[in-house]
Amino acid sequence: MRFTTAFRLFSSSSSLPSFSIRGCSHWISKVAMEPNVGEVWSSTQVSGESIPIGKQIFCNRSLNMRNITAVGFDMDYTLAQYKPETFEALAYQGTIAKLVNDLKYPAELLKWQFDWKYMVRGLVLDKKRGNILKMDRHKYVKVAYHGFREMSKEEKVAAYGSTLIRDSFDEPDYALIDTLFSLAEAYLFSQLVDFMDKNPGKVPAGTDYALMYRDVRFAVDLCHRDGTLKKMVALDPGRYINEDLAIVPMLKMIQKSGRSTFLVTNSLWDYTDVVMNFLCGPHYQDVKYPDNHKWLQYFDVVITGSSKPGFFHDDNRANLFQVEPDSGKLLNADLQIPSPRPTVKAMKPTHKVYQGGNVGHLHRLLSIGSSSQILYVGDHIYGDILRSKKVLGWRTMLVIPELAEEVMLLSDSKITRKELRQLRRDRDHIEDKIHRLEWSLNFEDLKEQEQQSLLSELEDLRVKREYVRKLHQEAQRNCHQRFHKVWGQLMKTGYQNSRFAHQVERFACLYSSQVTNLGLYSPDKYYRPSEDFMPHEFDVLGL
């Protein structure tokens, strides 16, 4: 048997009192006694008969919950919704501090401010060119900024317009902003690009955009690993995480329906315990028992330090450790999980907290016969959703907090969108007319008078076309800016689905703004997708 420890988070620092898991109780009881500041992210109350649009669960691929026997959750940005204005700001400040103190960037960076609303998910950073891109589902770059300067159409075409060499826009030359954790680093990268362009002598010698990105990535990574973020969250979770009163009722509902529940998070045990204690209690009534890991009762299996997406790989040979919740000690657990025996229904394991391992371990711990019996809810397309669905065949639900606002704005933009579509049709109509006139003028045997009349009509139409083109462009810009001043609608780029939307469509069976929206539907719900339409069907059916 091998003993080691899970106390990486708090034990590495000397600047704050060194905590043990038991030691955390002093701030837990503080949290328990003092009301949490800030808004409640969601509650169990939904007024009215129907589910408000911002809380609905949308379905890409039909999913009958009756076939699901285990529901699993990611923790960070899924169950725990961080407040970007404090949490991402903390990551931003911590990263700058490391750039200045460890990597010798100029001290004036310490005065920089973070606009947490500027960056959005789904963007792509071009590390070499210092550009931030938004593209459509065909990977055509539609919006592009160099630092904070909008690129002209000509610049975009020069950098990304080649139709012969289609770029994949993937690592290593590009970085995907596919988790909310990346917003601060993307913003800082843009600031540094601007800064270097204006002050080439002020950055360390030999620095280019790609190197700057690497420095930022290194510093962000360190903030997540050395406790810069986690110690602060542990001291005052309510400052960084939205309280969510609907989590416990949702978990209870799933358990009551006879399904297993599990948690698979990349966070280590001590931090997981901090966050889950905050989300699930102990609350005020439990002040006497603040450190009892009460939240564990809502899960059958908890896997921390899972190293997703590697956790989902078949060839992952990571050892599985049992975690002793009170002490945080690790015990090698690989040998103690029974192999699956299809004829004998395995007993539920008495121990439930683990670290590491792989998906095979989890299936055995849950006695899962078929991977399609699992629904996993996460926030990260690559870390949580893509591999679990594509390779394992798990059913998936993606949490997209931005969706709540997006659907509200979408609903407000109905009239504008109708007008936009009409302008587009007008333009098409004029262009077709122009084509017919040009055809007649070129290929038909016309009399002089007829020719003059067609030429004059053609001239009028060309003026009209320009007028409608400008109207359409203006209306499109207004619509774009109503969603986000710079990047527009999360799920669209012009008339096409955005690259992010395309990924959601391909990899998430379900998607919704909050994990707790699951609690608003029957645990036996049959989720059905909406009908698909091809472009010709829109016209023929008048949609």
Ligand SMILES: Nc1nc2c(ncn2[C@@H]2O[C@H](COP(=O)(O)O)[C@@H](O)[C@H]2O)c(=O)[nH]1
């Ligand atoms: N070392 C790094 N850790 C990171 C980074 N970005 C996020 N994180 C940490 O991952 C987990 C996510 O947990 P999950 O519940 O969503 O699986 C959390 O502990 C984050 O702090 C990073 O860039 N480097």
Ligand SMILES: [Mg+2]
């Ligand atoms: Mg997560």
